[in-house]
Amino acid sequence: MKLTVIGTGYVGLVSGTCFAEMGNTVTCIDVDAKKIENLEQGIIPIYEPGLEAMVQRNIENKTLLFSTDISKNLENCDVAFIAVGTPMGEDGSADLKYVLQVAADIGKYMTTPLIVVDKSTVPVGTADKVRATINGELKKRNSDIEFHVVSNPEFLKEGDAINDFMKPDRVVIGSDDEAATTIMRSLYSPFFRSSMDRLITMDVRSAEMTKYVANAMLATKISFMNEIANICELVDADVNKVRIGIGSDSRIGYSFIYPGSGYGGSCFPKDVKALKKTAEEHGYSPRLVKSVEDVNDEQKFVIAKKVIAKYGEDLSDKTFAVWGLAFKPGTDDMREAPAIYIIKELTKRGATVNAYDPKAMEEAEHFYLKGTPNVNYFAAKYAALENANAMILLTEWKEFRAPDFGELKKQLKSPVIFDGRNQYNDLKLNAMGFEYHQIGKKT
Ligand code: NAD
Numbered sequence: 001m002k003l004t005v006i007g008t009g010y011v012g013l014v015s016g017t018c019f020a021e022m023g024n025t026v027t028c029i030d031v032d033a034k035k036i037e038n039l040e041q042g043i044i045p046i047y048e049p050g051l052e053a054m055v056q057r058n059i060e061n062k063t064l065l066f067s068t069d070i071s072k073n074l075e076n077c078d079v080a081f082i083a084v085g086t087p088m089g090e091d092g093s094a095d096l097k098y099v100l101q102v103a104a105d106i107g108k109y110m111t112t113p114l115i116v117v118d119k120s121t122v123p124v125g126t127a128d129k130v131r132a133t134i135n136g137e138l139k140k141r142n143s144d145i146e147f148h149v150v151s152n153p154e155f156l157k158e159g160d161a162i163n164d165f166m167k168p169d170r171v172v173i174g175s176d177d178e179a180a181t182t183i184m185r186s187l188y189s190p191f192f193r194s195s196m197d198r199l200i201t202m203d204v205r206s207a208e209m210t211k212y213v214a215n216a217m218l219a220t221k222i223s224f225m226n227e228i229a230n231i232c233e234l235v236d237a238d239v240n241k242v243r244i245g246i247g248s249d250s251r252i253g254y255s256f257i258y259p260g261s262g263y264g265g266s267c268f269p270k271d272v273k274a275l276k277k278t279a280e281e282h283g284y285s286p287r288l289v290k291s292v293e294d295v296n297d298e299q300k301f302v303i304a305k306k307v308i309a310k311y312g313e314d315l316s317d318k319t320f321a322v323w324g325l326a327f328k329p330g331t332d333d334m335r336e337a338p339a340i341y342i343i344k345e346l347t348k349r350g351a352t353v354n355a356y357d358p359k360a361m362e363e364a365e366h367f368y369l370k371g372t373p374n375v376n377y378f379a380a381k382y383a384a385l386e387n388a389n390a391m392i393l394l395t396e397w398k399e400f401r402a403p404d405f406g407e408l409k410k411q412l413k414s415p416v417i418f419d420g421r422n423q424y425n426d427l428k429l430n431a432m433g434f435e436y437h438q439i440g441k442k443t
């Protein structure tokens, strides 16, 4: 098929490239000319394992093209995907300005029948707004070209995006038109070689809702476990053992019950808020969803509170080595990363932070921690430890999992670790002379 993907960020680039890999011809559009110029040369704007090679291969095969010009890329296109951002608006709702701008462009420039797909995460009712916007533009030019709006939310996670897209747990297609559903099914069928059961079709509004509910459910599991961690600490239980104890029940499962420094990223925080807002707009006050958010807002500060409890409010003569800045491993994405909140909390009290992250340092230095005083960036993890009062682990990158603890002890001023992701064995560390603080277990 001939596809156009509008918005070439995480979702647009991964989806476009994976569709190209399956033999479709895909043009990815973006308003960011520099991004498109780089992509044309096979340089990708994000760190995502495996993506750059796949992009380059499909550029060579001429199955993946890039452009800044939507007006020339809708003709004879079978499906156009809207994959632009839906950031949090001032009132907490999803800001649809980019989505509706693209809808207006589609209405202005489409010349042949088209299936328009909302792939961005959008609140219930957005497909109606997209349809109305396209119709408005078509009317202006007295055109009645046929089109259908389909909802096809994306469930990929950063760091494992290619795998998630190529081997999806499920694909959700919300469509009110049978012919459009058939085209979408045939587009996705190569991704389901053994069974098509996981290609789930439903009405548009339920598909739009499914995306928010999936993210809110995952965020709920995390906040629940973080709350339990805080209780465990008070009653002298070990949340790591409790986690294994409950996860072994197949009805609960092991995934997404790891306590830590709270969830971050470009999606959980904004999507939980947007779901709450949608409910409120319909006259319902969602207590559980609100609590998920409240627990997370506080959880981001738990590690900073532990540091302050040990060293006091004035940290002006203290230096902390921070290992991990990205909101999770496998990405350079710093959006809503707990590290931002924790580092600001410590430097606000005069502390110096020596930071190291395998991929997210540029993002941190030039955007998310820009202007934050007393933050130094180190090119290697052990170098960041030198003369620091303690090491604080905030992202569980694989390279932090089994470090040389002897080296850690040698470099640090005193052998103290604050672990915001519960990566280490406390008994082993205590035996080596470390003071080890973690989430959900008394030190
Ligand atoms: P992003 O910010 O990485 O990318 C959005 C891109 O759209 C940018 O490159 C921007 O320049 C471009 N853009 C904006 N307006 C445009 C226009 N009028 N025409 C063409 N391009 C335009 O965003 P993202 O992380 O890819 O997220 C996109 C959507 O997908 C969001 O709704 C998000 O919630 C959802 N989502 C994201 C993920 C994820 O892991 N990042 C996963 C699932 C769903």
Ligand code: UGA
Pocket (backbone or CB within 6 Å): 121, 154, 155, 156, 157, 158, 159, 215, 218, 222, 255, 256, 257, 258, 259, 260, 261, 262, 263, 264, 265, 266, 267, 268, 327, 328
């Ligand atoms: C999440 C979802 O997992 C994807 O399915 C979804 O498509 C995406 O949001 C989206 O809508 O954008 P992502 O944000 O990339 O993906 O990352 P996750 O792996 O879900 O992690 C989110 C946050 O939760 C991270 O900060 C992570 O550290 C935290 N987390 C995750 C925990 O604290 N504990 C866990 O057990 C799991």
